[in-house]
Amino acid sequence: MATSRPTLRDVARRAGVNPATASRALNPALPGRIAAPTEGRVREAAEALGYRPDPVARSLRTRRSGFVGVVVPDLTNPVIPPIVRGIEGVLWTAGIACLLADTDNDVDREAALVDELLARRCEGLIVSTATRTSGTVNDLADGDVPAILVTRNIDAGSLPLVAGDDAAGVEAAVAHLAELGHRRIAHVTGPLTLSTTVVRRDAFEAATDRLGLRASRLLVHGEAFTAAAGHAAAEELLGGGERFTAIVAGNDLIALGCLEALADAGLRCPEDISLVGHNDTPMVARLEPPLTTVAIPKAEIGARAATLLLDGLEGREVASGPVLLPTELIVRGSTAPAPPRS
Amino acid sequence: MATSRPTLRDVARRAGVNPATASRALNPALPGRIAAPTEGRVREAAEALGYRPDPVARSLRTRRSGFVGVVVPDLTNPVIPPIVRGIEGVLWTAGIACLLADTDNDVDREAALVDELLARRCEGLIVSTATRTSGTVNDLADGDVPAILVTRNIDAGSLPLVAGDDAAGVEAAVAHLAELGHRRIAHVTGPLTLSTTVVRRDAFEAATDRLGLRASRLLVHGEAFTAAAGHAAAEELLGGGERFTAIVAGNDLIALGCLEALADAGLRCPEDISLVGHNDTPMVARLEPPLTTVAIPKAEIGARAATLLLDGLEGREVASGPVLLPTELIVRGSTAPAPPRS
């Protein structure tokens, strides 16, 4: 049975001072200089009792808390953990704890968790939203807690965003395929509820347009950023009867599902169909075939978002335009010259 | 500028009652039945004002909080997110929010984060510890907050644990290899600071002993549960000059590193060396070769831990012995008959 923690009162009593004095002694930032010997006595008493300030009481009084909330849509999407890592590294170094919440791509859960975090006086929020139309997230722009978006934007676009330059990545992917002689390139998107899907799709359409390769029948949507959704969408594409020799997938998970669907249909990758993923998620380099993919700088995205948040926390102005970090097309084994038209 | 939230006082004033009455009206569990019309007026007022109770103030008063803390060692280890998912599913259904903390396998960070969570009055804790000797975690057994361990145990063993039956899995792996004719089987462990490493290693030694295949020179340790550590350890093994035809890896990440090291050394898997992983992490089925591995029921481990925690939260006795859920050897392409002795 843990006996209850000592309070500031206990410390003050032991040091023979008023609780307010003890508070000031322990918290040098507070107004009212404290005499060195007094401070010494208080610190000693605190040490002796193993005093730890109660953050709940402190929060109630000060309306601050010393932690920031990080809200993510899906921990099992392998692109997320490395981003979180980037965030945590910067914030931990700055002496700030992160509490994470996973929304499972569910707007209600997102609303509840953001509310929970806010109600607990988190001092800042880094959010990768469940959908681009999230009202909860949009309202953050008017709140009094700094908030930064990562990877996924909202339509209103009123909050700072840090993401990879996906459009450039997709353009590079399409250019790469075109150079390999592909003329019929399909796109299997992620869910339309996400800004990443829209950005990548628009970039895909712009790039294919520019090269005169646009074919609207070769655009199919995945229901989610999962292999299962990619599988289903690829089946739809294959069943559509439209010929194609390459797929640009909405992300690596979708690509994985496409790979399965191709195998199911007796098609080889890359001999029959080339495939490009997005994100360069851990392990895709070791798939069979190794996946060509658009790498986004995951840790840097997280770190940059955390740095921006730190600016906000310290009252500095946060540049509000989106920060797009460079992406890179990593060419591996899943793309090859287009097969000769048989 | 968000104007500050309405307080219970505001609600009470609007409903023409005392704050305490308003509190009781909004919180049916509290003692003191409330007259229906009063309750109606209060609810109406709360609704009209958009009142949301302040969890910080409530926590200060009640020493409860309505959330539980989940502490994980490494979000980028792919075995972790599915477990967290299992936890969240059960808890969310029970109306309890989870706040996650990632310790990066660092005991200091673990201590700080557990303390943070506890200080914020989290009502329960599910922990996958950074090391099996964590004092912070061990102390949880004497605390007044129920705590459940997942996957990783501590030496003291004084807390309930939910994990896969790794020993049975490793035994099955060794038996499988022996049946394939392997006589010289190596083991590349994870870091010795983790209980999972110890359990798997002991099971490996017991199994090889039983079959008369024990060879202590074929045991090497990885520094961490990462591909890089697996790579380094496998190189050490290969450099040791001891002949072997199979490797049982401490987990899938270690196995991935082994695979790379084998390829670097010009050895083929499974033709020259068979390889078994552990955990059946997402995507290992699509590696080249597809990885034979011991599957642990990740979501169930999480769900079961959450269920046990719920027992603890509701004051029921929590069975204290470890709960070991069944594992299964999934045979894929990375294991094959031992090559003939040349």
Next chain:
DNA sequence: TTGAAAGCGCTAACAA
């Protein structure tokens, strides 16, 4: 430089 008093928003104990 320090102490006294008040109060953050809520709920528990006690009275009415």
Next chain:
DNA sequence: TTGTTAGCGCTTTCAA
């Protein structure tokens, strides 16, 4: 059934 009072542990006036 409801109101009154007090207090969770801290920090912040204000006064000394």
